[in-house]
Amino acid sequence: MASIALAMKPKWMELILEGRKTVECRRVMPKHLKVGDVVYLYCRGKLHGEVRVRDVEILDGSDDWQMDSIIDTFAEDACLSEDELRDYWEGAKHPGIIILKDAKRFDKALEWYGPVVQNFQYMTPVPR
Numbered sequence: 001m002a003s004i005a006l007a008m009k010p011k012w013m014e015l016i017l018e019g020r021k022t023v024e025c026r027r028v029m030p031k032h033l034k035v036g037d038v039v040y041l042y043c044r045g046k047l048h049g050e051v052r053v054r055d056v057e058i059l060d061g062s063d064d065w066q067m068d069s070i071i072d073t074f075a076e077d078a079c080l081s082e083d084e085l086r087d088y089w090e091g092a093k094h095p096g097i098i099i100l101k102d103a104k105r106f107d108k109a110l111e112w113y114g115p116v117v118q119n120f121q122y123m124t125p126v127p128r
Contacts, residue, residue: 005042023077029096046109058096
């Protein structure tokens, strides 16, 4: 079971922790992320909460029909318009989505002592 720190902007992190954003869209997906894994929400050098992975969809970026279908289905759950998501994924070679569940905000943000997380970072050991 993988655990990763997933870097994001404060706006998106808050929407996830509030339960309003249940789909995270990425231009580059973690290769080893699976259903049931834990994703720690990393923002500004700290871990603020965690969510579980309900599903993962990695796209090859070349199939327009597949991309359109994913965008039509998941843009709203990602708190994006279809055009915003289409623009975000423009030129991405391996875009994808992480469907999230069970968001939990930590009582106090945890200090991150690992490297600066640009997109994601696999974690061992799991923070607590």
